[in-house]
Amino acid sequence: MTTKSIDLSLEIWRQKDSRTTGVFESYQLKSISADMSFLEMLDVLNEKLTREGLDPVAFDHDCREGICGMCGAVVNGIAHGPEPETTLCQLHMRHFCNGDTIVIEPFRSRAFPIRKDLIVDRSALDRIIQAGGYISVNTGGAPDGNAIPIPSATAELAMDAAACIGCGACVASCPNGAAMLFTGAKISQLSLLPQGRPERKERAMAMVSAMDKEGFGNCTNERECEAVCPKGISIRNIARMNREFVKASFFG
Amino acid sequence: MQLKSNVPEGPLAEKWDKHRFSTKLVNPANRRKYKVIVVGTGLAGASAAATLAEQGYEVSSFCIQDSPRRAHSIAAQGGINAAKNYQNDGDSIQRLFYDTIKGGDFRSREANVYRLAQVSNNIIDQCVAQGVPFAREYGGTLANRSFGGAQVSRTFYARGQTGQQLLFGAYSALSRQIKSGKVTMHTRQEMMELVLVDGQARGIVTRDIISGEIASYSADAVILATGGYGNAYFLSTNAMASNVTAAWRAHRMGAGFANPSFVQIHPTCIPVHGSYQSKLTLMSESLRNDGRVWVPKKPGDTRKPGSIPEEERDYYLENKYPSFGNLVPRDVASRNAKEQCDAGKGVGSTQLAVYLDFAEAIRRDGEATILKKYGNLFQMYEKITDSNPLHEPMMIYPAVHYTMGGLWVDYNLMTTIPGLFAIGECNFSDHGANRLGASALMQGLADGYFIIANCIADYFGSTNPDKVSSTLPQFVDARKKCQDRIQKLLRGSKNGPQGKLTVDDIHKELGILLWDHCGMARNKEGLEKALAKLPALQEKFWKDVYIPGKGKELNQSLERAGRLADFLEFAEIIIRDALAREESCGCHLREESQTEENEAKRDDVNYSHVSVWEYQGDGQEPVLHKEELTFENVTPSQRSYK
Amino acid sequence: MWFVSFVKSSIGKKWIMALSGSFLTLFLCSHAAGNATLFSSISLFQAYADQLHSHPLIISVFSKGLTLTFAVHVVTGSLLFLQNRKARNQRYKVKTRAISNSQASSTMIYSGLFILLFIVIHTSVVSFGDHGKIGVTISEMFRSFFVSMFYIIAFIGLAIHLSHGFWSMLQTFGVNHPSYNSLISRLTYIVPLFFLLIFGTIPLLFLFGMVS
Known part of the structure; x- marks a missing residue:
C-alpha cells in the first residue's frame, strides 16, 4: 500500500436549495492520502469546513462499496470520475496527482433537480x-423455481x-x-x-x-x-x- | 414486561401450518380499511410492503435513501439458502433448520428457525417468478454453491450480487404496488419517533431529510424493517446511513431489545488505512480456502512481507488449530487476528492487519487456477488497496458485519408493544448468537413475503383497532418531542465551532470504546470500564458537539448527530448485555468462560435464554428479562475446532 | 391513435430519423450510380439524364417523395436537437467526453445543416436548371476551383454525417449484436468513404480536366 499524500485544489458546486442558483467555490486540501476514496476526501473537506464554521458540502452516499447507486458527481467533466466502471465511492485518490485542480459538479439533467450542493433528485x-x-406476480403461488x-x-x-x-x-x-x-x-x-x-x-x-x-x-x-x-x-x-x-x- | 413467545403447540413440523389455520384472518373486502406503516425498504421491508398491499391493505412505506432500491440489503454478495435439495445431496427442511440453529450456537427459538427453513423454498420460487436472474446450469436449471456452516450445496446466487438482485425483485414488486396506489411511498424520510395510543403502536414521526420538516403518520399497525445497528462501532461493513434510531425509539417506548451484544464480526475485510476511514469493505470468506494467515513472529516487524523468512513467520491459525487451520469459523478467525494485533504483531501502516498469503497456493496450483477462483476478489482488493495479491500477501482484518440482536419479537414477529412488528435484521429472531452465511437474505424475505402478512391479519382480526388520526394529542406531543430534541442537539452550536468537536470525532470515540471492550472477546473488567466511560462520552456529546446549519433544511451533520445520540444511549445496553452474559457463545468469546484449550465455552445451564432489555427512563438502569429457550427437537452440542 | 403516439415518443422520433436516413442513403446509392456514368464520359451522363427525364411520372413521384423524406429528416432532427438541449438545461463547467471519436456524433446537427445548405444550392443550380444541358452545366461549374472545393467539403461533411448516421441508424433499428458488431463498425468507415470516393472524385476529375 502506498502512503503517498497529495495536495489538491477543489472547485465544488455549492447550491443552497432547489430555488436558489448555485456557484462554484474553491477549497484547498493538504496532505490527502492516496489511499483515500474520493468520498473520504470529501469527508475530510467537510470536517475541515465544519471546524472552520462553514457549511459542509452535501453529497449523497450510502454503501460506499459501489453497489447502492446513491453516490455520484461529475468529476472534471466525467460522471463518477476518470476510472472506468467505478462509482465515486470506489474511486481512489491515487488516480490524482499532487497539485491537481478537481472540479466537482452535481449530475445535471432537467429530470434531476438539484436539492443541495451535489445532491440531486433522481x-x-x-x-x-x-x-x-x-x-x-403476487406473492405466493409461484411455480417451482x-x-x-x-x-x-x-x-x-x-x-x-x-x-x-x-x-x-x-x-x-x-x-x-x-x-x-x-x-x-x-x-x-x-x-x-x-x-x-x-x-x-x-x-x-x-x-x-x-x-x-x-x-x-x-x-x-x-x-x-x-x-x-x-x-x-x-x-x-x-x-x-x-x-x-x-x-x-x-x-x- | 411479559415475554410470551406465542409458539404454537404441536410437533415442530406442523406448528406453522396449524398456526396459520388457527389465527384470525381479515376478509379481503375489509383489508382496505386497515392502514399499515412499513419503515425501511430493504429485503424485509420492501417485500412486506408489497405483499401487504397485494393482499389489499393500505400501506405507507418509508425509506431514508432517495429510492427504496438503495437499502443496504443490496450489498449482500454471496447468496441465499433454501432447502430445495436440487443437488440431491441430502438437504431437507430439517437439515437447514438444524444447520441454522446449530450455527446460531443454540441461542434461537426452534419454532421460528424451523418456519424459516420451511418457507425458504417458496422464496426461491417467488424470486424466480419476479425475474431475478439467478445463476443457471447449462441445462437451464438453477445453480447452487456451497457456503460455510453447511455440508450441502444449497445456496442460490446471482453472481456476487445476490442481495442486489433479490432487493430489485422486492423493489419491483413494491414499485408495482406504488403504481397501483396501494402503497404510498415516502422517500428521504427518517423515522424519529414511534407513537402509541392506548398502548398500541399507531404511528410514527418522521423528519424529511430534504426540508427538515417534522411530520407524523397514523396507521393501525407499524412494521419496523430498519436493519441492524453495526454502525454503533463507527467502522463496520454497514452503509453509512444504517442506524439504530427507529429500533431505539421503539425500545424507549416500551419494546424489549433482545441480545444486543450479539454482533457478528467478519474476519476477512480490507483493513483500516487511516483515521479518515469511513467504512470497511467485506471480502468473501472463501479466500481462506487457499490463503494462509500469518503475522511476523517479532512484534513491530516493519519489513516487507517478502523479506520476512519462513521461520520468522507465525502461521498462528495453523499452529493453534491443526485440524481446521485457516478454515476455523468466523469468530475464531476474527478473535485470533485481533489477539495478534493487540500483541503488537499486526502488519501494514496501521498495524491493524494480518497477512493472507496466496504464495503457496499459487506455487501449488498455478496463477491461472487461483485467478479463476478469486479473480474478481483480487481485482476488488487491488482497486481499493493498489496492491496485487498475486505478488504480495493480502492484508485482512475483522470488521463488524451483522447484528443478530434486535427488537424482541414473539412467534408472530410482534414486539412487546401491541401493533409494533419487527422484521429482518431489525428483530432478533432466527440467528441466535451467530448468523450463517447466506441466511440473512433468507430471513429478510421469509419475514416479508411469507410470514408478516399472516401476523398482521391475526393482529387486526383479533384486536380490531379503532381509527385514529394524527391530530390526536399523542401525535402532537410526539412531533413536539422531535422538534425539541433537534433544538437540543443544535443548542450548543450557536457560538460557532471554537473548542468544539465534530459528530464524527465522538462517533469514532464510541466506536473504539465498543471495539476494544465489547468486540469479539470480552471480559468483565473491560466491559465495566467501558460502561463507566460511557456517561462521560454522552455528556461530551451533548456539551461539546458542533453541528453546523439549521434544523429545517437539508443538514447531513444534524442527521448524523441524531443517529449518534441514539447510538450513545444504545451502547449502554450492548455493554450491559455483554456483561450479563457470562458465557462464550456464537460470535463472541467471554474470556472468563473458556475451556482448558482456550476455546469458547458455552454455558447452557445458566444462559440458555434470550436476554431482553426493558427501558426504564433516562438515567435509569435498564431491566433484564429472560426468555428461556427450550430445545425439544435438537440437542445442543459444544463446538470444537482443534 | 397508436401511430401518432409512436411518432411523438422519443424512440419513435429516433426511428423516423433512422428510417428517413436509410431512404436518403438509398437515394445516395442511386445518385452515386447515376453520377458514376461521368467516369465514362459527359455524354453518357447526359444520356442517363435524358433517359431519366423521359419518365416525368417517376421523376415527379421520386422528387416529391425525396423532398418529403428530406424534410422529415431535417425537421425531426432539428426538433430532437432542440428538445435535447432543453433536457440538459445546464452545461458542465468542464467539457470533456468519456469516449474518444465522439466528434461525428456530437456534430450531427451542424454537419446536417451544412448538408442542407449544400443541397439547397446544389438543387437550385443543378436540379432546377436545364436538364437538357446538365452535362454542360456541371462541367462548367466544376471548372471553378471554389465550386469544386465547396462540393468536396460538402462531401466530407456528408461522410462525417454518415459515419455516425449509418451506425446510429442500425442501433436505432435494434441491430446490435456481438457477432456483427465488428462488421458494423467496419461498415461505418466503408459506407461514408464509398460515397466520398464516388462523389468527391467527380469534381476532381473536372478540375484536372480528366473527363472525356
Whole structure:
C-alpha cells in the first residue's frame, strides 16, 4: 500500500436549495492520502469546513462499496470520475496527482433537480420502474423455481442488464440528458427472461412513455452512457429496447 | 414486561401450518380499511410492503435513501439458502433448520428457525417468478454453491450480487404496488419517533431529510424493517446511513431489545488505512480456502512481507488449530487476528492487519487456477488497496458485519408493544448468537413475503383497532418531542465551532470504546470500564458537539448527530448485555468462560435464554428479562475446532 | 391513435430519423450510380439524364417523395436537437467526453445543416436548371476551383454525417449484436468513404480536366 499524500485544489458546486442558483467555490486540501476514496476526501473537506464554521458540502452516499447507486458527481467533466466502471465511492485518490485542480459538479439533467450542493433528485428513475419495470406476480403461488428452464447464457445476459445500480450517471453524462440506458437495461432484463415475456409489450410502451414524460432527452447514440456506467452496461440494451418498443407499437 | 413467545403447540413440523389455520384472518373486502406503516425498504421491508398491499391493505412505506432500491440489503454478495435439495445431496427442511440453529450456537427459538427453513423454498420460487436472474446450469436449471456452516450445496446466487438482485425483485414488486396506489411511498424520510395510543403502536414521526420538516403518520399497525445497528462501532461493513434510531425509539417506548451484544464480526475485510476511514469493505470468506494467515513472529516487524523468512513467520491459525487451520469459523478467525494485533504483531501502516498469503497456493496450483477462483476478489482488493495479491500477501482484518440482536419479537414477529412488528435484521429472531452465511437474505424475505402478512391479519382480526388520526394529542406531543430534541442537539452550536468537536470525532470515540471492550472477546473488567466511560462520552456529546446549519433544511451533520445520540444511549445496553452474559457463545468469546484449550465455552445451564432489555427512563438502569429457550427437537452440542 | 403516439415518443422520433436516413442513403446509392456514368464520359451522363427525364411520372413521384423524406429528416432532427438541449438545461463547467471519436456524433446537427445548405444550392443550380444541358452545366461549374472545393467539403461533411448516421441508424433499428458488431463498425468507415470516393472524385476529375 502506498502512503503517498497529495495536495489538491477543489472547485465544488455549492447550491443552497432547489430555488436558489448555485456557484462554484474553491477549497484547498493538504496532505490527502492516496489511499483515500474520493468520498473520504470529501469527508475530510467537510470536517475541515465544519471546524472552520462553514457549511459542509452535501453529497449523497450510502454503501460506499459501489453497489447502492446513491453516490455520484461529475468529476472534471466525467460522471463518477476518470476510472472506468467505478462509482465515486470506489474511486481512489491515487488516480490524482499532487497539485491537481478537481472540479466537482452535481449530475445535471432537467429530470434531476438539484436539492443541495451535489445532491440531486433522481426519483424520475423510480417512476420509470413504477410504470412497468416488474413482472406482475403476487406473492405466493409461484411455480417451482426449476419449472421453466432458462439457458445459462440467457440468464447471464439478463444479469448483465440487471446489474444496473440506478445511479443516474448515464443521464448525467448524456449530452441529451436521456435515460435510455437505464430504461433499456430494465426492459432488456425482463424481456430476455421467459417470465417477463407475457407483459413485454405493455411494459415497453409504459416504460418508454413514462421516460418521455419525465423530461429526459432523446438518445442520439453518443455512447457516453455506456462509457461512464459503473457496471459496464452495454448500449446493446438500448438497441433491444428500441426493438421491443417498435414491436409493441406496430404489433401491440 | 411479559415475554410470551406465542409458539404454537404441536410437533415442530406442523406448528406453522396449524398456526396459520388457527389465527384470525381479515376478509379481503375489509383489508382496505386497515392502514399499515412499513419503515425501511430493504429485503424485509420492501417485500412486506408489497405483499401487504397485494393482499389489499393500505400501506405507507418509508425509506431514508432517495429510492427504496438503495437499502443496504443490496450489498449482500454471496447468496441465499433454501432447502430445495436440487443437488440431491441430502438437504431437507430439517437439515437447514438444524444447520441454522446449530450455527446460531443454540441461542434461537426452534419454532421460528424451523418456519424459516420451511418457507425458504417458496422464496426461491417467488424470486424466480419476479425475474431475478439467478445463476443457471447449462441445462437451464438453477445453480447452487456451497457456503460455510453447511455440508450441502444449497445456496442460490446471482453472481456476487445476490442481495442486489433479490432487493430489485422486492423493489419491483413494491414499485408495482406504488403504481397501483396501494402503497404510498415516502422517500428521504427518517423515522424519529414511534407513537402509541392506548398502548398500541399507531404511528410514527418522521423528519424529511430534504426540508427538515417534522411530520407524523397514523396507521393501525407499524412494521419496523430498519436493519441492524453495526454502525454503533463507527467502522463496520454497514452503509453509512444504517442506524439504530427507529429500533431505539421503539425500545424507549416500551419494546424489549433482545441480545444486543450479539454482533457478528467478519474476519476477512480490507483493513483500516487511516483515521479518515469511513467504512470497511467485506471480502468473501472463501479466500481462506487457499490463503494462509500469518503475522511476523517479532512484534513491530516493519519489513516487507517478502523479506520476512519462513521461520520468522507465525502461521498462528495453523499452529493453534491443526485440524481446521485457516478454515476455523468466523469468530475464531476474527478473535485470533485481533489477539495478534493487540500483541503488537499486526502488519501494514496501521498495524491493524494480518497477512493472507496466496504464495503457496499459487506455487501449488498455478496463477491461472487461483485467478479463476478469486479473480474478481483480487481485482476488488487491488482497486481499493493498489496492491496485487498475486505478488504480495493480502492484508485482512475483522470488521463488524451483522447484528443478530434486535427488537424482541414473539412467534408472530410482534414486539412487546401491541401493533409494533419487527422484521429482518431489525428483530432478533432466527440467528441466535451467530448468523450463517447466506441466511440473512433468507430471513429478510421469509419475514416479508411469507410470514408478516399472516401476523398482521391475526393482529387486526383479533384486536380490531379503532381509527385514529394524527391530530390526536399523542401525535402532537410526539412531533413536539422531535422538534425539541433537534433544538437540543443544535443548542450548543450557536457560538460557532471554537473548542468544539465534530459528530464524527465522538462517533469514532464510541466506536473504539465498543471495539476494544465489547468486540469479539470480552471480559468483565473491560466491559465495566467501558460502561463507566460511557456517561462521560454522552455528556461530551451533548456539551461539546458542533453541528453546523439549521434544523429545517437539508443538514447531513444534524442527521448524523441524531443517529449518534441514539447510538450513545444504545451502547449502554450492548455493554450491559455483554456483561450479563457470562458465557462464550456464537460470535463472541467471554474470556472468563473458556475451556482448558482456550476455546469458547458455552454455558447452557445458566444462559440458555434470550436476554431482553426493558427501558426504564433516562438515567435509569435498564431491566433484564429472560426468555428461556427450550430445545425439544435438537440437542445442543459444544463446538470444537482443534 | 397508436401511430401518432409512436411518432411523438422519443424512440419513435429516433426511428423516423433512422428510417428517413436509410431512404436518403438509398437515394445516395442511386445518385452515386447515376453520377458514376461521368467516369465514362459527359455524354453518357447526359444520356442517363435524358433517359431519366423521359419518365416525368417517376421523376415527379421520386422528387416529391425525396423532398418529403428530406424534410422529415431535417425537421425531426432539428426538433430532437432542440428538445435535447432543453433536457440538459445546464452545461458542465468542464467539457470533456468519456469516449474518444465522439466528434461525428456530437456534430450531427451542424454537419446536417451544412448538408442542407449544400443541397439547397446544389438543387437550385443543378436540379432546377436545364436538364437538357446538365452535362454542360456541371462541367462548367466544376471548372471553378471554389465550386469544386465547396462540393468536396460538402462531401466530407456528408461522410462525417454518415459515419455516425449509418451506425446510429442500425442501433436505432435494434441491430446490435456481438457477432456483427465488428462488421458494423467496419461498415461505418466503408459506407461514408464509398460515397466520398464516388462523389468527391467527380469534381476532381473536372478540375484536372480528366473527363472525356
